[in-house]
Amino acid sequence: MIATAWRVVGVGFSLLVVLAAALLYGVDPQQTTSAGSMIGQDFWFSYEFRTDDLTVLMLAVVGVVSACVQVYSIGYVRERVASYTAIVTLFTAAMIAVVIADNLFLLLIGWEVMGACSYLLIGHYWERSDARAGAVKAFLMTRLGDVGFLFGIFVLGVGYHTFRISELGDGPIEPHLLTAGTLLLLVGVIGKSAQVPLQTWLPDAMPGPSPVSALIHAATMVAAGVFLIARLYDVFVAAETTLTVLAVVACVTMLVAAFCAMAAVEVKRVLAWSTVSQLAIMFAGLSLGTDDGRHAALFHLLTHAAFKGLLFLCAGVLLHQVGSAAFVVLRRYTRRGALRKRLPVTFVTMTIGLAALAGVPGFAGFFSKDSVIEAAWHHARDGSAIGWVVLVSVCLTAALTAFYCVRLWLWVFFRTPALAGALGAFEDDDPMADLEEPDSSKLREGSWLMLAPLILLAIGAIGLGYADGVHLNWVVALGTTVLAVFGALPAYSLWQRGADPRPVFLEREFGFDSAYGRAFVVPVQWLARLAVGGDRDVIGGYVRATGRAGVLASAGFRKLQTGNVQTYLTAAVVGAVALAILAGVIGS
Amino acid sequence: MPIVVPLLLAVALFCIGVYGVLARRNAITLLMSFELMLNAVNINLVAFDAWHVDGLATGQTLAVFVITIAAAEIGLGLAIVLLLFRGHGHVDADAARDLLEQDPVEKGVEQ
Numbered sequence: 260m261i262a263t264a265w266r267v268v269g270v271g272f273s274l275l276v277v278l279a280a281a282l283l284y285g286v287d288p289q290q291t292t293s294a295g296s297m298i299g300q301d302f303w304f305s306y307e308f309r310t311d312d313l314t315v316l317m318l319a320v321v322g323v324v325s326a327c328v329q330v331y332s333i334g335y336v337r338e339r340v341a342s343y344t345a346i347v348t349l350f351t352a353a354m355i356a357v358v359i360a361d362n363l364f365l366l367l368i369g370w371e372v373m374g375a376c377s378y379l380l381i382g383h384y385w386e387r388s389d390a391r392a393g394a395v396k397a398f399l400m401t402r403l404g405d406v407g408f409l410f411g412i413f414v415l416g417v418g419y420h421t422f423r424i425s426e427l428g429d430g431p432i433e434p435h436l437l438t439a440g441t442l443l444l445l446v447g448v449i450g451k452s453a454q455v456p457l458q459t460w461l462p463d464a465m466p467g468p469s470p471v472s473a474l475i476h477a478a479t480m481v482a483a484g485v486f487l488i489a490r491l492y493d494v495f496v497a498a499e500t501t502l503t504v505l506a507v508v509a510c511v512t513m514l515v516a517a518f519c520a521m522a523a524v525e526v527k528r529v530l531a532w533s534t535v536s537q538l539a540i541m542f543a544g545l546s547l548g549t550d551d552g553r554h555a556a557l558f559h560l561l562t563h564a565a566f567k568g569l570l571f572l573c574a575g576v577l578l579h580q581v582g583s584a585a586f587v588v589l590r591r592y593t594r595r596g597a598l599r600k601r602l603p604v605t606f607v608t609m610t611i612g613l614a615a616l617a618g619v620p621g622f623a624g625f626f627s628k629d630s631v632i633e634a635a636w637h638h639a640r641d642g643s644a645i646g647w648v649v650l651v652s653v654c655l656t657a658a659l660t661a662f663y664c665v666r667l668w669l670w671v672f673f674r675t676p677a678l679a680g681a682l683g684a685f686e687d688d689d690p691m692a693d694l695e696e697p698d699s700s701k702l703r704e705g706s707w708l709m710l711a712p713l714i715l716l717a718i719g720a721i722g723l724g725y726a727d728g729v730h731l732n733w734v735v736a737l738g739t740t741v742l743a744v745f746g747a748l749p750a751y752s753l754w755q756r757g758a759d760p761r762p763v764f765l766e767r768e769f770g771f772d773s774a775y776g777r778a779f780v781v782p783v784q785w786l787a788r789l790a791v792g793g794d795r796d797v798i799g800g801y802v803r804a805t806g807r808a809g810v811l812a813s814a815g816f817r818k819l820q821t822g823n824v825q826t827y828l829t830a831a832v833v834g835a836v837a838l839a840i841l842a843g844v845i846g847s
Numbered sequence: 848m849p850i851v852v853p854l855l856l857a858v859a860l861f862c863i864g865v866y867g868v869l870a871r872r873n874a875i876t877l878l879m880s881f882e883l884m885l886n887a888v889n890i891n892l893v894a895f896d897a898w899h900v901d902g903l904a905t906g907q908t909l910a911v912f913v914i915t916i917a918a919a920e921i922g923l924g925l926a927i928v929l930l931l932f933r934g935h936g937h938v939d940a941d942a943a944r945d946l947l948e949q950d951p952v953e954k955g956v957e958q
Contacts, residue, residue: 822944829869 262340269329269348276322276355283315290361290425307361309425316557317358317486320564323719324478325351327712328470331572334708335470335579336383343383347474350376354479358486363412363422366487370408370451373480374401380475381467390466400460404450411443415494428493441494441501444487445508452484452538455512459771462519462531469575472527476534477568485541485560489553496548506546506645510652513539515769517659521666522765526574526584529667530567533616536656537563543649544631547638555630558727562623565719566615572713573609576602576705577671589671592702599672601702604710606672608717615720617664618657618743620736623724628657629739633732657739661746669754853894861887874928874938878921885917 288311329347336343353376356369375398382394416422418436419429448454453461461481465472475481488495488505495501513536520532537559544556578584580602581592592598599606615622618629632653639646669675704710753759764770860883867880889910896906932938 823941825869825940832865832869 262344265341265344265348266329266333269332269344270326272348273322273326273329273351276318276351277326278322280315280318280322283310283318286310286315288312305362306365307423307425308359308365309361310359313486313489313557314358316561317482318355320482320561321351321354321358321478323715324564324568325474327568327572327716328474331473331575331709331712332468332470334706335575336468339383343380343468346376346379347471350380350474350479354483357483361424363416363424363427366424367409367412370447370483371405373483374398374405374451377401377464377475377480380471381464383468383471384466387466389463393460393463393466397460397464400457401450404447404457406447407443407445407450408447411440411445411447414440414443424490427491428497437494437498438500441491441498442504444491445501445505448484448487449508452481452542453535454484454508454539454542455515456771458512458516458535459768459775461535462523462528462768465525465527465531469527469571469578472531473568473571473575476531476571477564481534481538482560482564485538485545485556488542488545489557492545492553495545499548502546502548503645505542506649509539509542509546510648512536513543513652513656514659517656517663518765519768520663521659522761522768523663524586524761526577526586526589526667526671527571529663530570530574533660533663534563534567536660537567537616540628540631540653540656543653544634547634547643547646547649549634549638551634551637552631555627555634558630559624559627561726562615562627562720562723565716565723566612566622566624569608569713569716569720570612570616572709572716573605573612576605576709576713579709580605580702580705586670593670593672594674597702602704604704604713608713609672610668611717611720613664613668615724617661617747618739620740621721621724623720623722625736625739626724626727626729626731628653629732629735630727632657632739633735636732636735654739654742658742658746661743662750665747665750666754666759669751670759673754675754675757850894850898853890857887857890857894860884860890872939872941874931874940874943875925877940878924878928881924882917882921885913889913 288309290309291307293305293307325347329344332344332347350373353369353372357366357373358369360366360369378394378398381397382390384390385394412422414436415427415432418432418440419427421427421430450457461476464475467475495505516532516535516539520529520536523529523532541556541559541563544552544559546552574584577589581589581598583589589598592601611622615624618625632650635646635650635653637646639650767773864880864882864884864887867876867883871877871880892906892910892913896904896910899906928938931943935943
């Protein structure tokens with residue numbers, strides 16, 4: 260009953276957000292004014308809201324994706340429904356708060372609530388240790404970035420003498436304050452959007468429910484970082500150093516994440532790394548510092564929301580119907596050719612999603628990625644080094660993206676003639692090697708509650724590419740298509756030979772986790788042991804010594820207690836006489 | 848008569864009483880010693896009352912109260928002694944240890 264009520268609330272809230280976006284479309288930018296309260300002597304804090312084109316875009320994205328996720332979750336989530344739906348709704352609401360906030364502190368509130376919600380949702384299956392560990396890791400790493408974010412707000416607010424977002428960028432500010440403030444904000448953005456060096460939490464967040472992954476990766480949380488830079492674009496453009504740092508971080512991240520995705524052996528993990536990579540493409544567009552770049556990045560955010568949400572929901576169907584999204588388990592069905600035929604809707608929609616991700620001409624990702632490349636090309640042509648670096652990185656990433664998309668698609672859905680029914684390169688880590696062959700005749704397509712969002716998002720993953728008006732630069736389009744083919748061909752030939760080489764350093768994801776383990780986890784554990792030792796052996800020593808002293812003293816005193824009343828009386832009389840003599844001596 | 852004479856008598860009687868209580872074992876002797884101490888106090892009360900020439904005679908009144916209470920106390924005490932003699936066949940105060948903790952156990956406080 261409570262669960263049903265929450266589901267109604269969740270879906271209704273998402274639809275309200277979509278309605279709000281529709282009503283606000285085309286309305287002139289507005290800001291509320293409300294009486295607030297003073298912070299200290301100089302600053303005025305109030306709950307200000309604003310709407311403009313960016314707000315409407317984000318409201319539409321968040322509303323549609325969360326509506327899809329809420330409907331999908333009705334068919335997907337079976338346990339702890341009420342708390343799950345409530346937290347997903349709160350998550351959406353927090354993202355809305357970030358989107359409509361016109362005050363940096365209000366934005367921070369939404370930002371932090373999202374962090375808490377992501378922790379709770381990633382740990383939804385808290386009986387699994389990997390879910391618990393992933394939740395803690397996500398919380399700690401985003402929290403690390405949020406420290407920088409908070410201080411960035413302080414520095415910028417003090418520098419501009421206001422915390423209102425619409426007034427930032429107007430007043431004069433000292434250059435070093437601007438650079439410091441934007442760099443600190445960037446730390447928060449890097450944490451939230453899982454960019455290098457804080458990227459490792461996002462793939463480890465995959466034990467969470469798939470609809471939550473779709474929500475986090477498509478609309479909320481990681482998109483908040485992109486949104487923030489787009490929102491404060493004037494401020495960031497004024498800080499050249501920060502934009503350079505952002506460009507470097509984005510270029511490194513997109514390549515590192517794409518390489519990691521090439522070696523992942525679980526559908527959701529591949530998708531998680533691809534999210535990191537695609538977000539980096541958006542950041543690269545933003546780091547150009549041009550209006551073209553911002554426009555391209557937001558366009559990519561929009562299309563990415565559609566196809567990445569779609570892909571995660573598809574992965575959720577695989578998880579729900581098959582029981583696992585690991586390549587090796589899925590191939591047990593695929594080698595009989597069952598998976599594709601038993602899950603036709605999932606297969607088709609996932610193919611559309613992967614095509615959009617890989618940048619197949621005609622799909623949404625193709626147009627938005629091209630617009631980023633085109634913006635970078637324009638910037639590079641004007642003689643900017645950042646433009647060149649971004650251009651080359653995005654082109655390389657496009658090829659790598661095509662590789663891992665094709666690899667995922669072929670290995671999951673198609674039987675390999677060369678392997679003659681064997682599992683192939685994934686046999687090494689097969690956890691169910693000794694089990695019976697799965698009965699593929701029991702495999703069923705998901706319920707319509709789960710399929711309807713897939714179809715809606717699949718339409719978006721094709722149609723949104725034309726939303727911006729088709730203005731193709733034929734050179735760029737041809738170039739990226741060739742690059743995608745260059746990326747796809749090795750994947751195809753490797754699959755055809757039944758080989759899936761995974762270099763060790765890619766499987767270990769460039770060793771970030773083990774390096775962090777040595778650099779941070781081990782020292783922290785040392786400190787923890789030190790603290791435990793201090794507590795147990797020093798403080799606890801005093802406590803135990805107190806008890807022991809009491810025991811010893813009482814053992815001594817109990818010898819006096821003989822039970823002979825006459826002894827007691829003698830002592831009392833002697834004491835009284837002694838006191839009397841003493842009183843006499845003192846008194847005289 | 849100087850006040851010091853009855854006071855010396857009272858001190859002598861009280862000391863004899865204290866000695867009896869502390870040193871003797873026979874329960875009846877103990878009770879008699881209590882009576883000696885009480886009556887030493889009574890002598891004090893009456894003597895100070897006379898010396899003070901108190902119109903309300905509070906000292907004498909209190910002495911009457913003490914005598915009454917002492918009568919009740921000795922009645923109770925003798926009843927206990929009688930029961931002790933019936934049960935144990937003696938009236939030795941030191942030997943009456945039925946209520947004493949017999950085997951003291953060392954109890955640890957640790958943990």
